[in-house]
Amino acid sequence: xxxxxxxxxxxxxxxxxxxxxxxxxxxxxxxxxxxxxxxxxxxxxxxxxxxxxxxxxxxxxxxxxxxxxxxxxxxxxxxxxxxxxxxxxxxxxxxxxxxxxxxxxxxxxxxxxxxxxxxxxxxxxxxxxxxxxxxxxxxxxxxxxxxxxxxxxxxxxxxxxxxxxxxxxxxxxxxxxxxxxxxxxxxxxxxxxxxxxxxxxxxxxxxxxxxxxxxxxxxxxxxxxxxxxxxxxxxxxxxxxxxxxxxxxxxxxxxxxxxxxxxxxxxxxxxxxxxxxxxxxxxxxxxxxxxxxxxxxxxxxxxxxxxxxxxxxxxxxxxxxxxxxxxxxxxxxxxxxxxxxxxxxxxxxxxxx
Numbered sequence: 001x002x003x004x005x006x007x008x009x010x011x012x013x014x015x016x017x018x019x020x021x022x023x024x025x026x027x028x029x030x031x032x033x034x035x036x037x038x039x040x041x042x043x044x045x046x047x048x049x050x051x052x053x054x055x056x057x058x059x060x061x062x063x064x065x066x067x068x069x070x071x072x073x074x075x076x077x078x079x080x081x082x083x084x085x086x087x088x089x090x091x092x093x094x095x096x097x098x099x100x101x102x103x104x105x106x107x108x109x110x111x112x113x114x115x116x117x118x119x120x121x122x123x124x125x126x127x128x129x130x131x132x133x134x135x136x137x138x139x140x141x142x143x144x145x146x147x148x149x150x151x152x153x154x155x156x157x158x159x160x161x162x163x164x165x166x167x168x169x170x171x172x173x174x175x176x177x178x179x180x181x182x183x184x185x186x187x188x189x190x191x192x193x194x195x196x197x198x199x200x201x202x203x204x205x206x207x208x209x210x211x212x213x214x215x216x217x218x219x220x221x222x223x224x225x226x227x228x229x230x231x232x233x234x235x236x237x238x239x240x241x242x243x244x245x246x247x248x249x250x251x252x253x254x255x256x257x258x259x260x261x262x263x264x265x266x267x268x269x270x271x272x273x274x275x276x277x278x279x280x281x282x283x284x285x286x287x288x289x290x291x292x293x294x295x296x297x298x299x300x301x302x303x304x305x306x307x308x309x310x311x312x313x314x315x316x317x318x319x320x321x322x323x324x325x326x327x328x329x330x331x332x333x334x335x336x337x338x339x340x341x342x343x344x345x346x347x348x349x350x351x352x353x
Contacts, residue, residue, distance in 0.1 A: 052241070053209060109157070192257055
């Protein structure tokens with residue numbers, strides 16, 4: 001594959017200037033770096049620049065970590081993917097269908113009610129007008145938002161993206177591990193993958209080299225501290241760096257997080273996402289694109305107010321690309337620029353939390 005690195009660099013610089021992209025673009029093929037470039041500011045007020053090792057929020061991108069943790073518990077024999085939720089979790093959901101399984105939750109096919117249903121809701125920030133985001137410090141804090149609501153769909157009927165489904169998976173992790181969700185994932189996923197710069201950091205206790213996330217409004221901006229939960233949860237909100245995401249994918253595909261059969265299960269196209277793209281599927285916590293029954297790429301991605309995150313692996317090309325940013329929409333524009341200049345990145349993006 002021939003790559004004109006200078007052309008890519010020039011296109012990225014132009015796009016960053018035009019769109020105001022703030023973040024990192026990181027592309028590796030085999031052991032060769034094709035691009036590692038930082039743009040914009042981690043802290044606009046003090047003009048602290050982003051670097052390659054800046055930590056960024058990743059929104060729903062961290063659902064992938066939750067899925068790994070659940071697969072680890074299945075690997076240990078705690079329960080099976082086909083186990084009914086009611087047999088695995090000691091929390092009452094009065095209107096949930098008893099046929100809901102762990103597989104359904106991992107693939108967004110459970111049909112449970114969501115606390116933020118992206119099929120008809122579009123203002124994530126509005127959730128916290130009556131329920132302060134600074135009070136959302138653990139998965140149990142989300143239960144009043146969906147626990148007693150009626151089912152949206154029968155289990156297994158179709159793909160319906162569900163943040164609440166991953167909150168339930170986080171509660172499952174807490175019950176079977178005997179520790180908090182964040183502690184389990186940090187010890188058994190992030191540390192095992194060598195992701196020393198990643199974690200579930202509270203917005204009022206951010207470590208060094210961490211970017212604030214910015215919501216842009218016409219000619220002004222503000223941080224997203226009142227727009228998202230104060231700390232990441234099973235459905236999203238962890239912090240990571242572009243190099244750490246490479247460490248994560250390497251650990252997953254090399255068998256350091258899961259046995260090969262379980263890693264393969266995560267990267268299997270379980271649920272079709274036909275309402276967005278006929279070639280798009282969902283695995284366990286991963287978005288998957290196939291072409292003529294060939295796996296083209298698998299990825300983690302997410303979008304929150306002030307956050308854009310895309311990290312994709314192209315197995316046939318032995319290529320990994322991450323675009324991670326601390327502003328609203330400019331990250332998607334940057335990815336599209338890469339698509340235009342690199343045919344091996346062309347695919348349909350799905351914007352979701």
